[in-house]
Every structure is written in structure tokens, then in C-alpha cells.
Amino acid sequence: xxEVKILEEVCKGCGLCCDNVCPVGILRLAPDRINSSGxxxxxxxxxxKCIGCGYCYMTCPxxxxxxxx
Amino acid sequence: MKLLFGRPAGxxxxxxxxxxxxxxxxxxxxxxxxxxxxxxxxKTIGVAPVGCSVFADEYFNCDMIQVPHGRAPAVATGIKxxxxxxxVFTYQGDGDLAAIGTAEMIHxxxxxxxxxxxxxxxxxYGMTGGxxxxxxxxxxxxxxxxxxxxxxxxxxxxKVCELLNALDGPYYLERVAVDIPRNIIKTKKAIxxxxxxxxxxxxxxxxxILSMCPTGWGVTPVQAKKWIAEVMANYYPLGELRNRAxxxx
Amino acid sequence: xxxxxxMYGNHALVEGVIHAGCRFFxxxxxxxxxxxxxxxxIRMNEVGGVFLQTESEIAAINMLFGAAAAGARAMTSSSSPxxxxxxxxxxxxxxxxxxxxxxxxxxxxxxLGNIAPAQSDYFQAVKSGGxxxxxxxxxxxxxxxxxxxxxxxxxELAEKYRNPALILADGLLxxxxxxxxxxxxxxxxxxxxxxxxxxxxxxxxEKRVIRSYDxxxxxxxxxxxxxxxxxxxxxxxxQRYEDIKIDDADILIVAYxxxxxxxxxxxxxxxxKGLKVGLLRPIxxxxxxxxxxxxxxxxxxxxxxxxxxxxxxxxxxxxxxxxRSKIHFIGHPGGGLPNAQEIYNKILEIRSKK
Numbered sequence: 001x002x003e004v005k006i007l008e009e010v011c012k013g014c015g016l017c018c019d020n021v022c023p024v025g026i027l028r029l030a031p032d033r034i035n036s037s038g039x040x041x042x043x044x045x046x047x048x049k050c051i052g053c054g055y056c057y058m059t060c061p062x063x064x065x066x067x068x069x
Numbered sequence: 070m071k072l073l074f075g076r077p078a079g080x081x082x083x084x085x086x087x088x089x090x091x092x093x094x095x096x097x098x099x100x101x102x103x104x105x106x107x108x109x110x111x112k113t114i115g116v117a118p119v120g121c122s123v124f125a126d127e128y129f130n131c132d133m134i135q136v137p138h139g140r141a142p143a144v145a146t147g148i149k150x151x152x153x154x155x156x157v158f159t160y161q162g163d164g165d166l167a168a169i170g171t172a173e174m175i176h177x178x179x180x181x182x183x184x185x186x187x188x189x190x191x192x193x194y195g196m197t198g199g200x201x202x203x204x205x206x207x208x209x210x211x212x213x214x215x216x217x218x219x220x221x222x223x224x225x226x227x228k229v230c231e232l233l234n235a236l237d238g239p240y241y242l243e244r245v246a247v248d249i250p251r252n253i254i255k256t257k258k259a260i261x262x263x264x265x266x267x268x269x270x271x272x273x274x275x276x277x278i279l280s281m282c283p284t285g286w287g288v289t290p291v292q293a294k295k296w297i298a299e300v301m302a303n304y305y306p307l308g309e310l311r312n313r314a315x316x317x318x
Numbered sequence: 319x320x321x322x323x324x325m326y327g328n329h330a331l332v333e334g335v336i337h338a339g340c341r342f343f344x345x346x347x348x349x350x351x352x353x354x355x356x357x358x359x360i361r362m363n364e365v366g367g368v369f370l371q372t373e374s375e376i377a378a379i380n381m382l383f384g385a386a387a388a389g390a391r392a393m394t395s396s397s398s399p400x401x402x403x404x405x406x407x408x409x410x411x412x413x414x415x416x417x418x419x420x421x422x423x424x425x426x427x428x429x430l431g432n433i434a435p436a437q438s439d440y441f442q443a444v445k446s447g448g449x450x451x452x453x454x455x456x457x458x459x460x461x462x463x464x465x466x467x468x469x470x471x472x473x474e475l476a477e478k479y480r481n482p483a484l485i486l487a488d489g490l491l492x493x494x495x496x497x498x499x500x501x502x503x504x505x506x507x508x509x510x511x512x513x514x515x516x517x518x519x520x521x522x523x524e525k526r527v528i529r530s531y532d533x534x535x536x537x538x539x540x541x542x543x544x545x546x547x548x549x550x551x552x553x554x555x556x557q558r559y560e561d562i563k564i565d566d567a568d569i570l571i572v573a574y575x576x577x578x579x580x581x582x583x584x585x586x587x588x589x590x591k592g593l594k595v596g597l598l599r600p601i602x603x604x605x606x607x608x609x610x611x612x613x614x615x616x617x618x619x620x621x622x623x624x625x626x627x628x629x630x631x632x633x634x635x636x637x638x639x640x641x642r643s644k645i646h647f648i649g650h651p652g653g654g655l656p657n658a659q660e661i662y663n664k665i666l667e668i669r670s671k672k
Contacts, residue, residue, distance in 0.1 A: 061091055126527050173373065
């Protein structure tokens with residue numbers, strides 16, 4: 001099963017990975033918390049749906065996303 | 070668990086200072102990936118001039134030199150002629166390449182110098198606070214064109230790839246974008262092609278990359294991404310303008 | 319006695335550059351130094367070096383920046399307006415502590431001026447001609463022999479201190495012919511040892527960065543103070559000059575380059591008339607030969623400065639002399655030359671007021 005890891009302290013909450021990038025729509029900016037830089041980091045809503053395509057990583061400028069399988 | 074996608078060894082561990090949603094980070098990562106995948110990290114020398122790209126010398130995990138505004142093609146020429154076996158690339162923004170560095174850009178292309186220019190076109194001066202760039206679109210607002218670029222007084226944008234395509238010198242010219250995954254994949258392929266042509270001693274390549282500057286444009290990163298597809302790519306059409314390798318076939 | 323060859327100054331410079339192991343030249347045409355790059359294009363081809371005629375002097379100096387950063391002995395030659403265009407690049411090169419050689423065959427200015435010999439680029443050469451706190455090592459030849467010898471010295475000093483070096487001459491030195499003795503064995507650049515700051519590709523080592531900026535608070539100040547320490551070493555160790563008949567002199571002429579040749583002729587007339595005149599010829603304009611001048615000013619009352627300018631080096635003379643001696647001046651700005659009789663007359667005038 002693929003797994004996406006968000007490096008929350010590296011994420012700048014730009015939201016590029018959350019906008020029509022994930023084919024299964026499991027990324028969003030965490031509405032309820034911020035990191036130490038003051039950004040809402042991206043988060044995964046349902047890891048079991050992840051297909052490991054890497055599009056989220058591909059659009060991330062930092063990169064604050066790692067994909068494992 | 071095996072890491073499929075993550076920070077490539079072609080980038081240092083330093084977290085980048087770019088603004089949220091800035092396209093620089095994506096292009097940095099693509100180059101960082103290629104330095105590893107093409108096994109060229111240990112023979113590459115990168116040239117970072119002035120602008121937001123000034124920080125690139127910290128981020129790429131290869132030998133780097135930081136040089137005066139606009140002069141990267143000249144510095145790269147000096148490096149390449151001294152160390153022809155090294156892979157030499159410049160990483161330049163639009164103000165750097167297409168305004169202050171216009172002469173160096175045109176002549177390095179005319180010489181068909183065996184280097185690669187990675188050209189970030191975000192239609193604005195990012196580092197200095199969003200002023201009108203040589204690539205700012207007609208009608209586009211900037212901090213020195215607050216009512217929008219007036220072509221009567223401020224002239225027209227420069228289309229770098231088309232301009233260089235008028236020269237006999239360049240080997241490979243392509244315009245790409247880093248707004249959506251499909252284009253990001255094409256961008257990586259274009260950079261890889263350019264690097265490979267350099268390794269094969271084919272000569273000069275320039276990859277123009279339409280890239281988001283949400284801060285300079287005064288929009289959100291997602292709005293910036295959409296603006297590339299809806300507006301910017303209409304003025305600066307994506308695609309290959311010159312590829313001598315294909316002409317030869 | 320080694321064999322001597324008759325050479326133009328500009329050609330001797332090229333031979334000196336090749337002899338010094340330099341295999342990288344980039345430059346833009348400008349009078350009165352065009353004989354150098356023309357001849358250089360032939361010689362670099364013969365020795366397998368790089369010759370690049372650039373789109374501007376701005377490109378030329380930046381090509382040197384890249385070539386030297388990658389480990390080449392790199393040089394350019396130009397004249398006053400072209401040297402002005404290079405100041406941005408020189409500032410970056412000085413700020414990045416990279417050794418390069420720039421040759422200024424100076425002409426009359428300001429602006430387009432004329433192509434006659436001049437010494438009005440002294441300030442620009444010795445007082446950090448670009449932005450920021452920095453110094454360039456400046457050598458001033460006064461013969462075709464020195465046009466041949468100084469490139470090697472300049473590269474050695476530049477590399478020893480990781481600092482740009484400049485040879486400041488003029489069209490008269492460039493275009494006159496004199497016999498030149500080829501001294502020493504030519505340097506094979508392949509034998510120059512690799513330095514730990516060269517950009518070569520990071521095979522088997524950490525990446526290297528060459529840059530002139532540091533945005534961390536306080537760090538640039540620290541860096542500049544370290545460079546100041548380097549400058550202090552240069553000031554202490556590298557002052558070079560020629561002195562003629564200074565032991566019994568009660569009038570001292572201070573002049574460099576072409577002016578010094580004329581001054582020496584004036585000195586000879588004065589000595590024939592029994593006047594005790596000496597000459598101090600600065601060879602390094604930076605570091606200025608302060609130590610010897612300071613000593614001489616403690617016993618010599620009158621110092622005559624001769625320059626082909628409105629008076630530039632005279633300011634350094636005054637700084638060193640600190641009011642101990644009276645300072646007199648002959649200046650010829652805008653491409654004019656002094657002559658020996660004029661200098662002798664001035665010496666008589668100084669003598670009559672003693």
C-alpha cells in the first residue's frame with residue numbers, strides 16, 4: 001500500500017497539491033492547525049485510497065511531500 | 070517501505086526561502102532529480118545570478134557560482150571553455166536574462182555555446198517587489214505599472230524563445246510550464262534533453278519555463294497556477310521552437 | 319646575457335601573458351590596445367588557449383570571472399572606457415576573492431576623451447573603482463621589458479592573495495618598441511597546482527560555492543574584515559618601487575609609468591647641472607610604496623609629483639608625507655605628455671625658492 005508523508009514543518013501551505021492534482025482527492029490543507037511558520041500544512045484525509053502516483057510530490061515546490069510504497 | 074518520491078540528492082537539505090507556491094522550488098527539484106538520474110551531479114557547475122535565483126547557489130547540491138545581474142551566460146562561457154568536460158547551466162529569471170542580460174543572452178546563443186540556460190519566466194521582478202519585467206503582459210499590473218502595462222509608454226513584452234529562434238546559433242529552444250503535473254513532466258523532459266545535448270557537445274539550449282509568482286502577481290498560489298494556463302500560455306505558447314537534432318533526421 | 323628581441327609593448331604584453339601560463343583571454347576591441355588582442359588571437363591559437371572576442375567589456379570581465387573560478391589563469395586587456403564597464407564585474411570578483419588579470423592601456427578621458435596616453439585612471443585603479451570596499455593589486459610598467467614581465471608577477475600576486483590584479487599602462491608603452499629579454503622558463507598551466515576553491519565538479523568532495531554575498535546578519539562585516547587583514551598583508555609585503563639617485567637628493571620626483579620615463583630624463587639634465595634630484599618610481603600603485611616615501615619625506619624638503627592627469631597619485635603622496643615636505647606638481651590631463659625640459663625648469667623654480 002502506498003503512503004504519503006507530509007513534512008508539516010517544511011510545508012508552506014500553498015495548496016498547489018490540493019487543487020485538482022490528486023486523482024483520488026485525498027489532499028487538503030489542515031483546517032484546524034498550523035505549523036511553526038504559521039502555515040496550514042497539507043494533510044491526507046484517507047490514506048487507504050492513495051495510489052502512489054506522486055502527483056502531489058510533483059507539484060510541491062519545497063518539496064514537503066514524500067511518497068512511499 | 071521504499072521511498073518512491075522525495076527530496077533528491079541533487080538538492081541540499083536547506084529549506085528554500087521562496088514564497089508559498091513559487092515555481093522556483095518545482096524547477097529546482099526537477100534539476101536536482103536530473104543531477105542524480107543522469108549521474109552528472111559531480112561534474113556540474115551551476116551559475117546563479119541576481120534576483121530570487123540568487124539563493125540557488127545554496128539549494129543545488131553541486132558546485133555553484135553566484136554572479137552579477139544578467140551576466141550568467143558570460144560567466145558560464147568562461148567556465149565551460151575552461152572545463153569543457155563539466156556540465157554548465159545558468160538559472161536565470163526574466164529581469165536577469167531578458168532585460169539587463171539581453172546582450173549576454175543573445176551572444177551566448179549566437180555562439181552556440183555548449184551550455185544550458187534554465188530561464189524562469191514569471192512575468193515580474195520577484196526579488197525586488199513585483200516591478201514591471203520585460204516579460205510582463207500587456208495590461209498586467211505590477212508595482213511600476215499599477216494600472217496595467219501600457220504598451221504605448223512601456224512597450225511590449227519580449228518573447229525570449231521566439232527572439233533567439235531568429236538566430237542560427239541555438240541548438241534547442243523549448244517553452245514549458247510548471248503549473249500542472251502534465252506540464253511539470255514535460256518540463257523535466259525538456260531540461261533532461263537540454264542537458265543531454267550539452268553532454269553530447271551539441272551546443273546551446275534554452276528552456277523557458279512559465280512559472281508562478283503568487284506574491285508578485287498578488288494572487289493565491291492556486292489562482293497563479295490557473296492564470297498560467299488561462300492567460301500566460303496564450304501569450305507565450307508552450308512547445309518546442311528549435312531542435313536541431315530533429316531537423317537533422 | 320640572454321638574447322634580446324625587439325618588440326612592441328602590446329606584443330610584449332601578450333608574450334608575457336603566454337609565458338606566465340595564461341591560456342584564457344576575453345576582450346572587446348578598443349583603441350589604443352587593439353594590437354594586443356589581435357596578436358593574442360594568433361598566439362592563443364598556437365598554444366591551444368582560449369581567445370574570445372566578446373559582445374562587450376562587461377561580458378569579457380564576467381568570462382574571466384567564470385574561467386578563473388574554474389581554475390584558469392585568465393586575463394583581459396582594454397582601455398579606459400572599457401575598464402569603466404568592467405568595474406561591476408571587478409567588484410564581484412574582488413568580493414568573491416578570485417584572481418584575474420586586467421590590463422588597462424589607458425587613454426585620455428573623461429568620457430570618450432581621446433586615444434593619447436594618459437594616467438587619469440589612477441583613482442579608478444587604486445581606490446576600488448567599483449562599488450564596495452575592495453582593492454585591486456595595481457602594477458605600473460614603464461618599459462616594454464616590464465610589459466613582458468609584469469603579467470607573470472601580476473598572476474603570482476593575484477593567486478597568492480586571491481585578489482584581482484591590474485596592469486596600468488598607456489598607449490605610449492603599448493605602441494613603442496624596445497628590446498626585450500625573455501627571462502625565466504615559460505609556465506605550463508598544467509603544472510599549476512589545483513586550488514581548494516576551484517569549481518571543478520564536486521567529484522569525491524563536498525560542493526563548493528563561489529559568491530560575493532552573505533545575507534546573514536553581521537557575517538558580511540566579518541568577511542570584509544578578513545579581507546581587510548589580507549589587504550594589510552599586501553600593504554606590508556608587496557610594496558614595489560624603483561629609486562634613482564635618492565641617496566643624496568634634496569629634491570625628489572615621484573612619478574610612475576610613462577611620466578617616470580620623462581621624469582628620469584628631466585633628472586638627468588638636473589644632475590648634469592649639479593642639482594641633487596632623485597626619483598621614486600612606484601611600481602605597485604596599490605599597495606602604494608608608502609614606507610620608502612615616508613622615510614624620504616623625513617629628510618627631503620621638496621617633492622615634485624609628475625602625472626599625466628589633473629593630479630591623482632599626488633593625493634596618496636600627500637597622505638604619506640603628512641605635511642613633512644612641500645609638494646609640487648606637474649600635471650598633463652587629457653592625453654598631454656610632460657617633457658624633460660619642463661621638469662628641469664620646475665626643479666629650477668623649486669630650487670630658487672629654497
